[in-house]
Structures are given as C-alpha cells and as structure tokens.
Amino acid sequence: MSKRSSRRKRKEQARKQAARQTGPVLTQQGKTAFSQANYSGAIEAWEQARNKPDAAPGLAAALAEAYFRRAVTNPSPSLADLQQAVELAATDSHYRYHLAVTYHGHNQAEQAEPLYRQLLAESPPFRRAALPLAQVVVEKGKDVTADPVWSHLSEEEQEALSAILALSQNQPAAALLHLPSGQANCLWRGLAAFALAETATASQEFEKVLDLPDLHPLPRSVARYYLGVLAAQADQTEPALAHWQAARNDGLDTPQLRRNLAILFYQQALAEQQTGHPSQALELLDRTPGLNGHNDSPNLDLDGFRQQLNLEAGYADAQQGDWPNALRHWQAAQEAGDNSRRLIINLALANEQLGQFGQAAELWREALRRRPRSADHPDALNDDQVARLWQHVAESYSKADNYEQAITTYRNAVKWSPDNIDLRLHLVDILQAEGRWQAADNELERILEKKPDHIPALTRQAESYESEGYLEGARRIWQRVLETEPQHPVARQQLAHLFAREGVNYIMWGWPDKALAIFQEGIRQVPDDPILHAYLGSVYSDLDDFDQTRHYFEQALALDPDNLATIHHIFLSWINHDQLDEAQQILERIKAFESPAPAGFLLELVDGYDRADLDDRAWKLLEFIEHLYPDEPEVLLAIADRLVIDEQEARAAGYLRRILRHNANHAEANLRLGTIYYSMGQTRLAKNHWKTAEQQARKENDMALLAELEITKNALMHGIVPPAGRLAGLLGNMPPELSGFLDELKNYKK
C-alpha cells in the first residue's frame, strides 16, 4: 500500500470516529471518567457534549461539579476552575463560597470579601461565609464587632475572635479574658501566655497544638516557632533548631524566624570555628540556604563569616597537605570577594602544589603587583625579594612550558637584581634552551665583564659556541676554564672531545698529519684522556709506525684500563692493520675482566673480525660469548644469523628455538625462524612464526622489524626484492676503519 492511500485511510477513520461521538456517547465517556476521579477527562468529554445538539439536560451542573472537584483536589486550588464552576452554576452558593475561600487563600481578600458578603446577604444567609469574612475584617485591622458580619457569628466564634483581635493588638491579658475553653483555641491561649511571659503555660498550650488533628500546617508552624523561642531562651539549642526548621519546612517564612535560625546556625558555626573546626562550621552555614542576604539579619555578616571560614579551612587543609580542598576553599573565598594579597599568595602556592604552574605564575605576578610599596609596611619586600619573586614567576612559566613569558619575567628579575649572577645564568639557560644563542651570549658577556673567570658562565659560553659550530671558540673557552680550574672535569672532557672531533675531521678529509698534530695538542692539554691517546695511536698505525701506536695504546689503557670505547678502538685498529697478535692480546685482556664485558660490546668485536674477513676468529669469539651468555637472545640471534650465512639452517633454528623457549613471542627470533622454515618448505610453520613476529612487533611498535618482515615475506613468497637504498650503498662504500671511527666517536660523546 502506498503512503498516500494509507494517509487517506487514516483520515477517513478519524472522520468516522468523530461522527460516532454523539452527545450521549460523550456524556457517557465523561461519566466514566468522573466516576474514576478523572475530572480532566470528564471535563473534556462534557465540554464537547455541550456543543452537540442532543446534549443532556443536567450536563452544565455535572460539568460545574467536575470543575469544582478538579479545583479543590489540586494542592493549590485553581481559581480558573472555580470561576468556571460558578459560571456554569451561577445560582449555586456552594461554588461561590469556595471561589471566595480560594481568593482569600490566594491573598486576594478584596475579591473574597464582596463574595462573602453576597453569600451572607442571600436568603437564607450562607452562614459558612461569616467566619472567613470576619477573619478578613480582622486582618484588615477593622473592628469586627462593628461589622455586620458579627451578627452572623456564633457566640463561641465571637468570643474567640474578640480574643484574637486583642492578641493581634498586643493585648494578651484581654485576649485571655475572652478565650473560650477547648482544644480548638489552644494556639491563641499559648500565644497569649507567651506574650504574658507565662512560659510553662505557653509551652503546654503549644504542645497541644502539635497534637491537634486536621490542623493546617501554618498555625502549627506558628506554635513550633514559639516553642523554639522558649527552647532557645532555656539555652536548649538543639530543640530550638528542630522546632524552627520544622516551622520553616511547614511554610512559615517570617523575618523573625529567618533571623533566629540564622543566629542559631551562626552561633553553632562560631563554636565550631573557635574550636578549630572551620570545615564543620562551613557545613553548618551551608544548612542555612535562603537565610543569607535577608535584610532582617543585618548584623550577622554571614557572607563575611563564610569567607573567613573558607580562608581558615583552606589554611588547615594546606597544612595537612590536602591541596585540592585548600584550593577549593580559597577559590570560594575569592569568588565571595576576598581579593587580598595573602589569599593570592595562598592560591599561587596551592596551584603550584597541584602542578598548575600557568595559573600559579599569573597569581604570583598578581601578588607582585600588589606588594606594599611603603618600606615601613610589615610585608614590604626588598629589591632582592622582588627579584626572587620575579624569578619564581619565571620558573613557574617555564614549568608551564610558556618560555616566552618565562624569558620576559626572568628579565624583570634581572632588572631588580642586576648583580645576581645566578639569576642571569638562569636567564641564559632558558635562552639557550629556546635556541636564542645570541641573546644568551649577550647575557654571558655581561656576566663575564663583571667576573671574567666565572666558570658556569664560561662553560655555558663554550656550549653556546660549540652548538653554533664555532669549535675553535669553544676550545678556547674550555682552555680558559682549565686555566682557572685545572681539574674541572667537564672542561677536561669537553676539551678532549673537541680535539677528538677535530682530529677525526682531519682523518676524514685525508690529512693524517694535521690529525696527528691536533691529537698531540689535545694530549698536551688534557694529558689523562685515554681516547685521545687511542686516536693518536690509530693515526700512527695509519702511518705504519707501530712502535708509536703501541706506545699510545698502552698509555690509553694505562689511563683507563676498563674504558670499553678505548679498548674497542684499539682492537679494531690492530685488526684493520692486520696486527692480529696485538688484537688477540687485547681480547685476552677483555676475557680477563673480573666482571664480563657486555654482550653487545663483545658482539661488536665479532663484527670487527667479520669486516676483516676473519671468520675463524669471529667464530671462536662467538663461542666464548655464548659460553658467557648462554641465554642472551642478542647473542643467540647473532650466532643463528652467522649459521644461516654458512647455510647451516638446521643449527640456526636450534639457536632460535633456544630464544623462544624463554620468550615464545620474541619478534626477531620468530621472524628468523619463520624464514628458515619457509626455506625448508614448511610454509604453515613459517607463517605461524611470522604472525607471532608481526603481533609482537606491533605490540612493541617496532616499525623496523615490521618493515623487515614485509620485505622478507615479499622476497620469499612473491620474489619482490627491494632496490638497494642509496644510503646503504654509501655506507657500503665507506672504508671500514672510517665508519668504525665514526661509530666510536658517537659512543664516546654519549
């Protein structure tokens, strides 16, 4: 069925249904709803039925009753419904009376009064209107006894109203004279007794009020209020508080109740505050919502007290290391208007403790701006303190990675304490870290103008020159440091490093003589640096002067017998110059180490043999390494790789399985073993290992291994071999001694 025909069908059904809604049907629907107390449903049906030609005769009266019932079953009776009921049944006093009462209850006495009077003027008079009308007269402050309504009241009502009138005019003694006996008047007796300071009687009468059945909550809340006053006068704070809170919950909202409740909470909070419990005091104040800001409690300064409590609670929390709560309290105090310098300092400290350095920096800045300017002020800061605070601001910015602001504020700090060299050095450090070398150099010059031998400034200047590639300048500065402090360890190390770097450059450029000279100069200036001796020895070996080589190598080893970088360099030098006995001696020296050399270092020596095509020696060394590190995956992998090259795949697989016995997911071992299995035609096994390798490599984010796996699989399974990289070609063409030299230099710098 199409959408259009479906819509047409629905419309047709609705039309037919409407046609079926005749007056009797609707009337019956309304009756059903009415009997189920669904007065809205009844009203809806009967309102429709009224417009039908065949409307039932009693429909208007029924509808009026439905409106009446809906009105009075509402917690706040609806004026509109009652007006509707009155309109539908204009001659019915009952509905007009309830409309008047509802007006009265909605504080519209001027609407209620004429209705009440009309009702009383009827014949016979609608007597129920007399008492509420009399109440309206009393509320208006008029003499009810002179009003025509008086004659419609019963004798008992007249007596009670006379008493109430007297009470409302603050004549309690007169009120007591008029009050008839009986439970119904216990509230008025209680109020009169209270006004006459007859507290016991008042209390008894008010207690009776609480027991009265069907009493509206408002008169009961008045009784509760005065019971609370009596309790408070007897210093019974808890009962007073209970009565007043109950009165408030029952809808009493007089200024005196708000004021007394506020005072009571305030007193309790004050007691907590004075015993050092500001948080508990705050909780008490928080139980007084709606009590703040009323003009009827002007002397309490609840807001000011709350602010004070937040300051105290924050201070207590901070002292206990609870900085999140301290910050919360102080922020509340600030939001409430406290903008004092002391609060700003505390906020800054709290933000710092919570790692919010950006906010802390801004707050410290604000604290600086607000510092007392008069030197006589107890919190006055001297110039050094101002500088120190600016420095602290800068440090906070720096921790917040806001280096621009950090530099600006460090400059402010320097302005306040221009002779503070440490401060200026901090500025230099951050300028250098930001790569602002020239600005850093300028600051360093200013320091060195004042203190030419200031070593921290000199070291920073040397670092600055070196990072700019001005090696000679850097060397000169390090030399200057050593003139002042000959044993300065960093200067010695850096100077040796610079000589080494320069010497290696000369070797690369093919100028061994110049390299020789620079290494010799380096040794002259840093005579105890082993690597310079080793390098110098290497240059002599290039020049085939093996006596000098031996001399400098021995010196290097004597200076630092355990320096692996030196030993590595010497070992390779001997191998590269075919001095295998000398290399063997170095190896023996390594083997004699008390604690074995690291596996990685030993494997690099194997590489040295490999580069010189010394297979047998490489194997012997590998066997030694395996003996030292039988379970080290790096070693087992290296052996497996060599076995594969020697076409001993089955043995290689054994080494790889040894790795997997300890770690079944080892990515590299799985890759290699998969490759071996593939070459043996065991495709399924190969793929399983490759899968494990891939999963592990992804887990470890090892992109290099993933690439290797991809290349291996492509090559073996699809015959796709990647072209040799340009970089690989270049490295392949590099002389082995030079690439070894470069590697060592890298390690040396580390």
Place this chain on the structure above:
Amino acid sequence: MTDQRKGSTRLGEREPNLQASNPYAVLGLDKTADQAEIKRAYFALIRQHPPESEPENFKLIRAAYEKLRTEGRRAETDLFLLQPPPAWHAADRLPAIDPAFYPSDVLLALRRWGSDLGRTDFQDEFREIEL
C-alpha cells in the same frame, strides 16, 4: 640582654609543631622573631629532641632552622610561606536570639485557622451528579 628576655617570652608563646610546614611553627616562634630568638629556639628544641635518640624529629627541626638560619634564607622563606587567615572577632558583635512576641503571627495563624481556609480535604463537599 633585653633581646634574650624578649626571646624567651616568645619561645613560650607558641607550642612548637614539628609536623608543620611553616618553619616558624616548627620552632614555636612568631614570624617577627629575630635571628637570636630563632637560634635560641633551635638549640632549645634540639636539647629536647637530640639527634641520637630522635633522629627524625631532629631532621625536622634542623630543616626548619636551615630555612631561617640566615637573613637571606629567611627572606626567601618568608616569600613562599602559607599566609594564615586574618583574625575574626565575630563573637563581639553576635546578636542575641529574638524572643519577642509578634502580633503579626496571630494574623498569620488566623488565616488558616478554624474556617475552610485551613482545610485541605473537601471530599465531604462533593455532590452527586444527575445525568
């Protein structure tokens, strides 16, 4: 001599709180104490908490003293001290409970007393319908 007397009075004014973050509070001193008072308070405390028998307490006392030992260090310490809240003298101006009788409460109660104004249940006023 005058200073010494002043110092001994101050030392007794506050109870030293070894756990406090404020070094003055650790030494039981006011922030206005002079260097001699600081020194005297320190030595008095380490006599009470000797390093041999109370090494942890000694460390706390020593750390606090280090922060105040010289004018320079003290100036730095003072910059980053938690600021105590100002004094609050609320009790002096605490108003009393209002015990008065308010005639206006009579009228308030009257509004919901004794007549239909105080009623909430009108079931008994419902009338039957005739349809």
